[in-house]
Amino acid sequence: MSVLVLVEHSQGVFKKKSLEAIQYAANIAKSMGTSVTAVATGNVGDNEMQALGQYGAQKVLHTTDARLDNFNSRAYTRVMLAAAQKEGAKVIVGLHDTVGKAVSPRIAARLKAGLVAGAVSYPDLSKGFVVKKNVFSGKAFAYVNITSDVKVITLMPNTFAVVKGEGSATVEKLEVTFEDKDFSIQVTGVSKASGSVPLSEAELVVSGGRGMKGPENWFVLEALAKELGAALACSRPVADSHWRPHNEHVGQTGGTIRPNLYIAVGISGAIQHLAGVNGSKTIVVINKDPEAPFFSAADYGVLGDAMEVVPRLTEAVKKFKG
Amino acid sequence: MKILVCICQVPDTTTKIVFTDNNTHFNKQGVTYIINPYDEWNALVRALELKEAGIATAVHFITVGKADAEPVIRKALALGGDEAVRIDIECSDTYLIAAQIAEYAKTVGYDLVLCGKESIDYNNGSVGAMVAELLDMNYLAFAEKIDIAGTTATVVREIEGGEETDTCSLPLVISCQKGVAEARIPNMRGIMAARTKPLKVVPPAAIEALSAIVSYELPPAKTGVKMVSADNMDELVSLLHREAKVI
Numbered sequence: 001m002s003v004l005v006l007v008e009h010s011q012g013v014f015k016k017k018s019l020e021a022i023q024y025a026a027n028i029a030k031s032m033g034t035s036v037t038a039v040a041t042g043n044v045g046d047n048e049m050q051a052l053g054q055y056g057a058q059k060v061l062h063t064t065d066a067r068l069d070n071f072n073s074r075a076y077t078r079v080m081l082a083a084a085q086k087e088g089a090k091v092i093v094g095l096h097d098t099v100g101k102a103v104s105p106r107i108a109a110r111l112k113a114g115l116v117a118g119a120v121s122y123p124d125l126s127k128g129f130v131v132k133k134n135v136f137s138g139k140a141f142a143y144v145n146i147t148s149d150v151k152v153i154t155l156m157p158n159t160f161a162v163v164k165g166e167g168s169a170t171v172e173k174l175e176v177t178f179e180d181k182d183f184s185i186q187v188t189g190v191s192k193a194s195g196s197v198p199l200s201e202a203e204l205v206v207s208g209g210r211g212m213k214g215p216e217n218w219f220v221l222e223a224l225a226k227e228l229g230a231a232l233a234c235s236r237p238v239a240d241s242h243w244r245p246h247n248e249h250v251g252q253t254g255g256t257i258r259p260n261l262y263i264a265v266g267i268s269g270a271i272q273h274l275a276g277v278n279g280s281k282t283i284v285v286i287n288k289d290p291e292a293p294f295f296s297a298a299d300y301g302v303l304g305d306a307m308e309v310v311p312r313l314t315e316a317v318k319k320f321k322g
Numbered sequence: 323m324k325i326l327v328c329i330c331q332v333p334d335t336t337t338k339i340v341f342t343d344n345n346t347h348f349n350k351q352g353v354t355y356i357i358n359p360y361d362e363w364n365a366l367v368r369a370l371e372l373k374e375a376g377i378a379t380a381v382h383f384i385t386v387g388k389a390d391a392e393p394v395i396r397k398a399l400a401l402g403g404d405e406a407v408r409i410d411i412e413c414s415d416t417y418l419i420a421a422q423i424a425e426y427a428k429t430v431g432y433d434l435v436l437c438g439k440e441s442i443d444y445n446n447g448s449v450g451a452m453v454a455e456l457l458d459m460n461y462l463a464f465a466e467k468i469d470i471a472g473t474t475a476t477v478v479r480e481i482e483g484g485e486e487t488d489t490c491s492l493p494l495v496i497s498c499q500k501g502v503a504e505a506r507i508p509n510m511r512g513i514m515a516a517r518t519k520p521l522k523v524v525p526p527a528a529i530e531a532l533s534a535i536v537s538y539e540l541p542p543a544k545t546g547v548k549m550v551s552a553d554n555m556d557e558l559v560s561l562l563h564r565e566a567k568v569i
Contacts, residue, residue: 102463105448106455114532117446141539148532192484246500261568282566304552316555
């Protein structure tokens with residue numbers, strides 16, 4: 001019996017959200033009186049894997065088939081099923097990200113395990129196995145009880161602060177038997193925006209709306225984002241007008257994000273937009289319209305023209321950072 | 323080539339969310355239902371385009387739900403497609419929905435199953451991957467572009483921090499998002515034609531739900547905005563550092 005967690009790394013360094021997932025799994029394991037086994041794939045060093053003990057993993061199962069370097073949900077499901085069987089896993093934790101959203105439901109379907117996708121709380125074991133999640137694209141929460149023996153959870157990244165502790169995990173090889181069909185997707189091209197922070201896991205986000213007047217004015221937001229180390233986002237009209245790419249669109253029909261800081265510039269705050277961002281810990285609204293509904297959903301507000309206020313804010317951040 | 327498009331009905335995006343019975347039920351009263359935007363604007367329209375281009379021979383729609391889900395599936399038929407299927411069971415647990423779709427899909431044998439990347443009500447985004455596993459198919463999530471040539475699909479899809487182009491033989495399950503196709507509006511001819519298109523109501527397979535919603539909660543209201551003068555951005559930075567502790 002154990003709590004299993006799939007961890008992701010980038011060039012041999014585990015991602016922060018995976019450390020968060022381990023810590024989350026460790027808390028569940030503690031309340032169930034069991035331990036955490038992390039599952040890692042590909043080229044990552046023993047030291048890095050042992051260090052997962054600092055976040056609560058007792059064991060790391062490692063599989064190194066080179067074909068796993070390109071993520072595909074079918075092959076990763078085989079890996080997780082092999083690990084689940086070896087460990088007698090009762091709970092399987094993944095992240096609610098592009099990897100977890102594709103693998104966790106497959107695992108759940110294969111094991112006939114109930115799934116909570118996008119969890120924002122620890123399971124409440126006093127009432128069964130009740131986990132809180134976002135519904136209606138952030139307009140509400142639901143408490144979902146998983147009734148099956150095995151449970152699958154995908155954790156919304158950036159829900160819990162990651163705290164480093166003591167400990168060292170043991171590393172074991174995981175043998176997985178694949179079939180040819182597990183690798184029947186050919187990756188023919190990859191383009192990654194280098195250096196930028198992925199929006200879904202950004203802690204700080206600078207976002208622009210129609211009030212920016214046009215794509216030519218985005219440089220002020222880009223400068224602020226660069227100074228803060230923040231990701232860029234936008235509202236739906238901006239993406240629909242092709243001022244910015246669709247992958248920056250946040251809101252009910254775009255991405256749902258929950259950064260520590262969301263700075264909304266020239267966004268009025270339609271209900272659909274608020275739905276996608278109201279999980280943000282702190283919201284700053286910069287708008288020249290005092291009637292903008294976004295002000296009532298904000299923690300801090302600045303009444304003024306974006307083209308004047310934003311550069312001043314960028315300067316202030318620069319000064320603060322020294 | 324036969325395409326199955328998975329559709330669900332969701333409350334219109336402007337809906338104010340209200341719960342009843344001590345926060346255990348979503349109040350459907352006065353709520354306008356629409357086809358889940360990702361299903362409609364992307365998956366459904368792309369399927370129709372593939373048929374118009376002579377690549378697909380048939381486009382079927384499937385939804386899991388009681389009779390109140392029929393207006394949206396009629397709307398789907400008004401946009402195009404050959405037939406629709408409704409699995410007659412209340413839509414609840416994701417596994418239940420996916421397994422019902424997979425059971426039906428097995429009886430017909432589809433080459434391509436399309437769905438939206440997630441529904442905007444329960445935001446699970448899990449049905450496509452589950453259907454793929456239950457049908458033992460490949461699954462490509464978050465497609466932004468789909469092309470089919472013969473029995474090979476070429477899909478551009480979102481990955482973390484970028485895009486990836488994949489090629490894969492059919493059969494295949496793909497979840498769609500923005501970019502795959504542009505929204506369409508049904509015309510009068512389509513609406514009239516939809517009335518005579520087959521809408522099959524299929525009894526559900528014996529499948530157990532694996533989870534259930536116990537209760538709902540609305541997010542806590544913000545306590546009030548603190549306004550900062552546009553001339554004093556140093557103060558805003560200081561508040562974000564000392565009070566909010568986010569920078």
